[in-house]
Amino acid sequence: MIYIKRQLEDSCLILLTLLLSLVPATGWAAIQGLSGTNFNFTASSGQISAADGDDVFFWGYGVAGQRPQYPGPTLIVQQGNTVTIRLSNRLPQNTSLLIPGFKVQASGGVAGQITREAPAASATEAVYSFVADRPGTFGYYSGTNSDLQVEMGLIGAIVVRPTGFDAAVPTAYGDARTAYDDEFLFLLSEMDPEIHHAVEIGTDPVATTGFHPVLWFINGRNAPDTMAANNVTWLPNQPYNAMPSIEVGKRLLARWVGGGRDHHPFHTHGNNFDLIARDGYLLQTTAGASRQASEMGTVPDLAVSDFTQNVAPGGSYEGIWSWTGAELGWDMYGHSGTEVGICESGPTPATTIDADGFDVNTREYCVDHGKPLPVVLPNAQQLTFGGFYSGSPFLAAEGSLPPGEGGNNPNAGYAFMWHSHNEKEMTNNDIFPGGLMTIMIVNAPGM
């Protein structure tokens, strides 16, 4: 009995720790990765943790002398720089590295079918060098036995910053059409654990034709682990978080990379995005004009608005997403309309409304200021509550919740699910929910 009680207490503690660790802190580093021009990688094997509790044997790129990781280190480099990746290999078969989108000079190692390879279980390095001649988002992956090695985890992403990049006023491509306030990477992939098991027990060759993925990942994690912080200790080989957040009205740059072999329709709840580039090429006419998107402000003239992005294998995409709350038809803060200093139309006191009709401080749409919520919500007994619900329909407001409900959204932001709309991919080996899913949180200014 005491034993059981202790078990229960332990479980509660574990649950609490888990819940707390899932609570998104504000100001998480947007895209974690390695900066510079010279990188030393080692390909080696390890275990990743799937969110259903399974340990999956994998092969990954890692910083030389450190753990392999899934995905490999995200490289953040400068346009115009010559980037060199030196790769050594502890895997039982040769491996290599392809960087589609650039002219790569390979040297060292041994000759392979597609590129120079780092020989199996050897300190002999293969060296890949390229000039990052244009900005954008790119993938990298193994060019050796790729069908198996990509499945095993040898993938990663590269972000190329435009010439003249200023972190204080960041842009994706060097001009205002591609300006953003926060950026997030979504490297999408999937795995078939059967293949991994076959490799782990030494099967050679491993058949990949029966490929049947049951695990789906963003940045190498399945939901809900996608929402845990970067570098959490219990995911030592999956360092990258995949939980975006942004303030009302700010521009978010989403960088999508297709890292596996399947297409994934990635749906952004909350609003449309404007797709501004594909594979590192801006969607613009030769004149390079810009246009005003309804929400996002200035975007390249051929940008395409959509609510779902088909992320294809080997493809990369950049979208600008924003959430303004315009024209909800009710006050998102639940204001009464009599507040001083909010949505003042001037001249005395001075106006607080900007040219687009938003309050300069609260960022609310002033036409809706003071309008009540148009419906009466049912009482608590009639409802089921989500972990990201603050208990209130209003932004930055907490409402009463039954014990044990809510708790994952401490700033009471608006939470929107971002996920694969091949809904079966929102599972972890038959367990719903999970998989290729995360939560986007829109916070009130200053939260």
Place this chain on the structure above:
Amino acid sequence: MKLFCRILIPLISLVALVLLGGTNVLADVVVECPTWSAGPGSPINYTGGTFIDSNGDGMIRADDSEITAPVSDTQVCLHLAAGDGLVNMADGREQYMFGFANATGTPNSQVLNVFMEGAVFPAPTIKLKQGDDVYLTLTNVGMNRRPDLFDPHTVHWHGFPNASAVFDGVPDASISINMGSSLTYYYHVVDPGTFMYHCHVEAAEHMQMGMLGNLYVTTAQDGTSFEYPVSSGKFYTKFAYNDGDGSTGYDVDYPLQLAAFDPTFHDASFNIQTLPFANMDDKYPMFNGRGYPDTVKPLGDLPLHNHSTSSPVSTLMTPTAGDRMLIRISSLSTTSFHTIGIFGLKMQVVGQGSRQLKEPYMTNSITIGGGESVDVIIDTAGTTAGEKYFVYATNLDHLSNDGQDYGGMMTEIQIQ
């Protein structure tokens, strides 16, 4: 001490239950279609207003004079029931399903009785106008064939711009409605376009089980006449988007939603077995809830079906020769991408993701994944009455109703 605990704990629980039960209504069907009791400035009467769907369009509209003392001239009230039901596939096979039904206008006291086990597939088509103020009430009537389930439900308006979390229908991020109760969503409809809707609770399950339907918004530009192309002598008063030049004008429009059933999954659900998410494998690909040849049949002509009223939507397209057709294509497949082609006619893509494309393009095929929408215009100029054109999935294995060939995702354009 032990005895004390044994008696006290149940006693406290009982008292708590009685208190809770005594002070709160635990379940209630309530339609919120608010009205002013008198002039502006008076309190809003959220429930109990007088309204009747007099024109039978499945919704209560202020601009159809169906709401006495509406809160706005553009007020629209809708009532969906969410629960379970049975539906036939085109080969006659019965499938258990979860779904929605249109309960608009049904008295609150009768909703549970009338709509229990009354779900339809696809969910009732929701057609709105730009500028509408929509009050959509969702009542959870429970799963009659699965009394072991206590699933809540939601409505997710897929693609709604600047959605608020509370009306976005994602259970993790907001609230969902329990059995026997109602939740009213509010949407201020700003943008026209082709959207879709579905339940987002346990989305992989509830969507595979059938909780999805067409939703689109017509433009503020509708009713204005544009000649397109200029000097062509062809005038349009209906448009896919507010194009300003008539370039998305059409004579007749058809929603076409892709979805598919995996009979193994549905049977597992019906028989209270573990659900095969990872092995989800659709065998009944459908347009608007039917496989060919049911797609082209009227409701009364489904002889294999015991539950023919559960799939009431025909996808037969009957433009008059010379008409410009708009097909509002959306996919809520839970498993795969599809490519849609047409024999003999050209497609012009004018919109995607509920927005007008800046650069429309011509094509012979549309590839669409779950959660995507595409607006296609087909000009039938040059066709003659009596001609027939097939619209079909070029993924040819999706042209079947399980083992039955010449079925699945296919329908016909029959020129009048």
